[in-house]
Amino acid sequence: MNPMLNLWLIPILPLAGAAINGLLGKTSSRRAVTTIALVFSGAAFAMALWVTMRFSSLSLPYHENLAHWIRSGSFTVDFAFYLDQLSLVMLLVVSGVGFLIHIYSVGYMWDDPGYYRFFSYLNLFMFFMLTLVLADNYLVMFIGWEGVGLASYLLIGFWFTKDSAAAAGKKAFIVNRIGDFGFLIALFLLIKHFGSLNFDQVFQSVMPLGAEKTGSGLLTAIGILLMVGACGKSAQIPLYIWLPDAMEGPTPVSALIHAATMVTAGVYMVSRSHVIFERAPIALTVVAIIGTSTAFFAATIGVAQTDIKKVLAYSTVSQLGYMFMACGVGAFSAGIFHLMTHAFFKGLLFLAAGSVIHAVGGEQDMRKMGGLRTKIPWTFWTMTAGTLAIAGIPGLAGFFSKDEILWRAYQASWAYWLVGLTTAFITSFYMFRLWFMTFFGEYRGEAQDHSAHDAHGGHGHGGIHESPRVMVIPLAILAVLSVMGGYVGVPGSLGGNNRFDKFLGPVFHGSAPADAQQSPMGEKSAPAQETEGPEPESGVSTELMFTAISVAAALLGLGLAWQLYYRNPHLPGKIAASMSGTYQTLLHKYYVDELYGALFVRPLINGSTRILWQGVDRKIIDAAVNDAGEGARHVSDEVRHMQSGNIRSYAGWVAAGSALVIAFMIWMWTGAR
Amino acid sequence: MVPLSYYLLLSGFLFGCGVAGFLIKRNIITIFMSIELMLNGVNLSFVAFAAHWHALAGQVFVFFVMVVAAAEAAVGLAIIIAVYRTRETLNVDQVNLLKL
Numbered sequence: 071m072n073p074m075l076n077l078w079l080i081p082i083l084p085l086a087g088a089a090i091n092g093l094l095g096k097t098s099s100r101r102a103v104t105t106i107a108l109v110f111s112g113a114a115f116a117m118a119l120w121v122t123m124r125f126s127s128l129s130l131p132y133h134e135n136l137a138h139w140i141r142s143g144s145f146t147v148d149f150a151f152y153l154d155q156l157s158l159v160m161l162l163v164v165s166g167v168g169f170l171i172h173i174y175s176v177g178y179m180w181d182d183p184g185y186y187r188f189f190s191y192l193n194l195f196m197f198f199m200l201t202l203v204l205a206d207n208y209l210v211m212f213i214g215w216e217g218v219g220l221a222s223y224l225l226i227g228f229w230f231t232k233d234s235a236a237a238a239g240k241k242a243f244i245v246n247r248i249g250d251f252g253f254l255i256a257l258f259l260l261i262k263h264f265g266s267l268n269f270d271q272v273f274q275s276v277m278p279l280g281a282e283k284t285g286s287g288l289l290t291a292i293g294i295l296l297m298v299g300a301c302g303k304s305a306q307i308p309l310y311i312w313l314p315d316a317m318e319g320p321t322p323v324s325a326l327i328h329a330a331t332m333v334t335a336g337v338y339m340v341s342r343s344h345v346i347f348e349r350a351p352i353a354l355t356v357v358a359i360i361g362t363s364t365a366f367f368a369a370t371i372g373v374a375q376t377d378i379k380k381v382l383a384y385s386t387v388s389q390l391g392y393m394f395m396a397c398g399v400g401a402f403s404a405g406i407f408h409l410m411t412h413a414f415f416k417g418l419l420f421l422a423a424g425s426v427i428h429a430v431g432g433e434q435d436m437r438k439m440g441g442l443r444t445k446i447p448w449t450f451w452t453m454t455a456g457t458l459a460i461a462g463i464p465g466l467a468g469f470f471s472k473d474e475i476l477w478r479a480y481q482a483s484w485a486y487w488l489v490g491l492t493t494a495f496i497t498s499f500y501m502f503r504l505w506f507m508t509f510f511g512e513y514r515g516e517a518q519d520h521s522a523h524d525a526h527g528g529h530g531h532g533g534i535h536e537s538p539r540v541m542v543i544p545l546a547i548l549a550v551l552s553v554m555g556g557y558v559g560v561p562g563s564l565g566g567n568n569r570f571d572k573f574l575g576p577v578f579h580g581s582a583p584a585d586a587q588q589s590p591m592g593e594k595s596a597p598a599q600e601t602e603g604p605e606p607e608s609g610v611s612t613e614l615m616f617t618a619i620s621v622a623a624a625l626l627g628l629g630l631a632w633q634l635y636y637r638n639p640h641l642p643g644k645i646a647a648s649m650s651g652t653y654q655t656l657l658h659k660y661y662v663d664e665l666y667g668a669l670f671v672r673p674l675i676n677g678s679t680r681i682l683w684q685g686v687d688r689k690i691i692d693a694a695v696n697d698a699g700e701g702a703r704h705v706s707d708e709v710r711h712m713q714s715g716n717i718r719s720y721a722g723w724v725a726a727g728s729a730l731v732i733a734f735m736i737w738m739w740t741g742a743r
Numbered sequence: 744m745v746p747l748s749y750y751l752l753l754s755g756f757l758f759g760c761g762v763a764g765f766l767i768k769r770n771i772i773t774i775f776m777s778i779e780l781m782l783n784g785v786n787l788s789f790v791a792f793a794a795h796w797h798a799l800a801g802q803v804f805v806f807f808v809m810v811v812a813a814a815e816a817a818v819g820l821a822i823i824i825a826v827y828r829t830r831e832t833l834n835v836d837q838v839n840l841l842k843l
Binding site for chain 2: 714715716717718721722725
C-alpha cells in the first residue's frame with residue numbers, strides 16, 4: 071500500500087499564492103508580493119522534489135482520490151491525482167523551470183506597475199499546469215488544459231493597453247478553443263464507448279482490443295481528435311499561428327508558458343494517450359506528418375525573422391514539431407526526453423533574450439543589436455550554452471534528445487529522418503544567426519534609445535548593462551541544465567545506457583497491441599518500439615553514422631551562419647535581394663495569417679455582419695420586437711377612444727357587451743340542440 | 744293563478760326601463776334610481792321562479808339583493824353628495840375626468 075503523498079498540495083500551493091497576491095497584492099509592497107509568489111511556487115517545487123525522493127518506494131502508478139466530482143450511473147469522475155514516471159518528469163520540469171522563471175521575473179518585472187498582477191497570473195498558471203500533469207483522468211486534465219489557456223491569455227495580454235497585445239491574447243485563446251473543441255469531442259467519444267475518462271480504466275478497455283479492432287475508425291477518430299487538441303495547445307500546423315503572436319507578452323511568460331511548459335502539454339497528452347495511439351496507426355501517422363511538417367515549416371520561417379523573440383517562437387514551434395514527430399513514430403520517451411531538454415534550453419534562450427532586451431532598453435529587433443558579447447558577458451555565455459544545446463552540438467542536452475528522435479524517425483521512415491535532418495540544419499543556422507547578430511559585430515542600435523518596444527523600458531538605466539543578479543542566477547542554472555540535462559539519456563550507441571528511456575519504460579512499453587509485437591516487419595513497423603533489448607552491433611554503427619550526419623548538419627548550419635553573419639554581414643542582404651520572392655514569402659510567414667484571414671476570419675466577420683447582424687438580428691429579431699410594439703400602439707390608438715370618460719358611454723358598452731354575451735349564450739343553447 | 748310568463752315579462756320590462764334610464768338620463772340621481780329599478784326587476788323574476796317551483800332559495804336570494812341594494816344606496820348617495828359638493832353639478836356628462 072502506498073503512503074499518502076498529499077499530491078494535491080502541489081497544485082494547490084501556487085493557487086494559494088495566486089489568490090493571496092491577486093486579492094491583497096495591490097496594497098502590499100513589492101517585497102511582500104515577491105515573497106508570497108516565490109514561497110508558494112518554491113514550495114510546489116520542493117514538494118515535487120520530496121515526492122521524487124520517495125518515488126522509488128512507491129508502487130506505481132500512484133493514485134490519490136481527493137473528492138468525488140461527477141457520479142452519474144456507472145460513469146464517475148473524481149478529483150483525483152495520478153503519479154507515474156511520465157507525470158514525475160513533467161512535474162519536475164514544470165515546477166522546477168517554473169520556479170526559476172519566477173525568480174527571473176522578480177528582476178525583469180520589478181518596474182512594472184502590474185507587478186502583483188503578473189505574479190498572481192504566473193502562480194495561477196502553475197496551478198493549472200500542475201493540475202494538468204498530475205490529473206488522474208481526462209476531465210481533470212481538461213481543467214488544467216483550459217486553465218493554462220486562460221492563464222496564457224491573461225499573460226499574453228498582460229500589457230492590455232497595447233492593442234497588439236490584447237489582440238494576440240484573443241488570437242491565442244480563440245485558436246486554442248478550436249483545438250479544445252477536438253479534444254472535447256474525443257472525450258465524448260471516450261465516454262460513449264468506454265464509459266470512463268479515467269486513464270487506467272480507458273487504457274485497460276483499449277488494451278485488449280485486438281488486431282481486428284486495431285486501426286478501427288473509433289480509435290483513429292479519437293486519436294486524431296486528441297491530436298487536434300494537441301495541435302491547438304502545442305502550436306502545430308494548422309493551429310500554430312497564435313504562438314508567434316503570443317510573444318507580445320512579457321518575456322518570462324514566453325519562456326515559461328510558450329516555450330518550456332504549456333506548449334508541451336499537447337506532447338504530454340499524446341504521450342499519456344499512447345495506448346490509444348498505438349492502436350490507431352493512421353492517427354499516429356497523422357501525428358508524425360503534422361510534427362515533421364511543422365518542424366520544417368516553422369524552421370524556415372525562423373530564418374527570415376528579425377525580432378529576437380519571433381525567431382525563438384518559430385524555433386519553439388519547430389522543436390515541438392520534433393516532439394510530435396517522435397510521438398508519431400512511436401518513440402514517446404524520446405519525445406518526452408526532447409520535451410525536457412527543450413524546456414531547459416528554450417527556457418534559457420527566452421530568458422537570455424529577455425536579458426538582452428532588458429540590456430538594450432526594450433529593443434527586440436536584432437538588426438539594432440550586435441557586439442553585445444563583452445557588455446553582457448553572463449547573458450552571452452548562458453545564451454551560448456542554450457544555442458549550442460538547441461543546435462545539437464555534441465555533448466549538450468539538445469544533441470542527445472534530437473539525435474534520439476532522428477534515429478527513431480529513421481527507423482520508421484527515411485522521409486521523416488530527411489526532413490528532420492534538414493530542420494536540424496536550419497535550426498542550427500537560424501540560432502547561430504541570432505547569436506552572431508546579437509552578440510558579434512558592431513552595435514547597430516542608437517546609443518541611448520529608450521523607445522520602450524517591450525513596454526518594459528523607460529526605467530532610467532544608463533546604457534547597455536548586465537541584468538541584476540536575480541535574473542542572472544536562473545540563467546546560470548538553466549545553462550548548467552542545458553549542458554548537463556542530456557546525460558540522463560545517453561543512447562547505447564554512445565556508451566550510455568539510455569537511462570531516461572528505461573525510466574519511462576514502464577509507462578510506454580508493454581502496452582502496444584499484441585499483434586504488432588510479432589509483426590514480421592520487425593523494427594521497421596512504426597509502433598513497434600518495444601523490441602528494445604540489446605541492439606545488434608550493426609545497428610549501433612548505423613546509429614553512430616546517423617549521429618555523425620546530424621552533427622555535421624548542425625556544424626554546417628553553424629558554418630553558414632558564421633559565413634553570412636560574421637564574416638560577410640552584407641551578404642544576407644544581397645541574397646535576400648536576389649531571392650526576393652522566397653525571402654518575402656518567408657518574411658511574411660508564408661502568408662498563412664493572411665490566408666486564414668481570407669479563408670476564415672473575413673468570411674466569418676462578413677457573414678456575422680451581413681447575415682447574422684443585419685439580416686437575422688436587425689431584420690427579424692429587432693423587427694419582430696419593434697413591430698409588436700408599433701402594432702400595440704396603433705391598436706391602442708384606436709381603442710382608447712372607448713375611454714371617453716363619459717359614464718353613459720361606459721354604460722352603453724357594458725350593455726352592448728352583456729347583450730352580446732347573452733346573444734352568444736342563446737345561440738350556443740339553441741345550436742347545441 | 745297568474746302564469747309565470749307574465750311575471751317574467753313584467754320583470755323584463757322593469758329591467759329594460761332601468762337599462763334605458765341608465766343609458767339616457769344625465770342626472771346621477773335618476774341613474775341611481777334606474778339601477779334600483781334593474782335590481783328590482785331581477786328580484787321580481789327571482790320571486791316569480793321561487794313561487795313557481797316552490798323553492799325558497801329564490802326568495803332568500805331576494806333578501807340578499809335587497810340588503811346589498813340598501814348598502815349600495817347608502818354608499819351611492821354618499822358618493823353623489825361628495826360629487827355634488829366638489830363639482831356643484833349632478834350631470835354625469837360633466838364628470839368626465841377619467842379618460843385618456
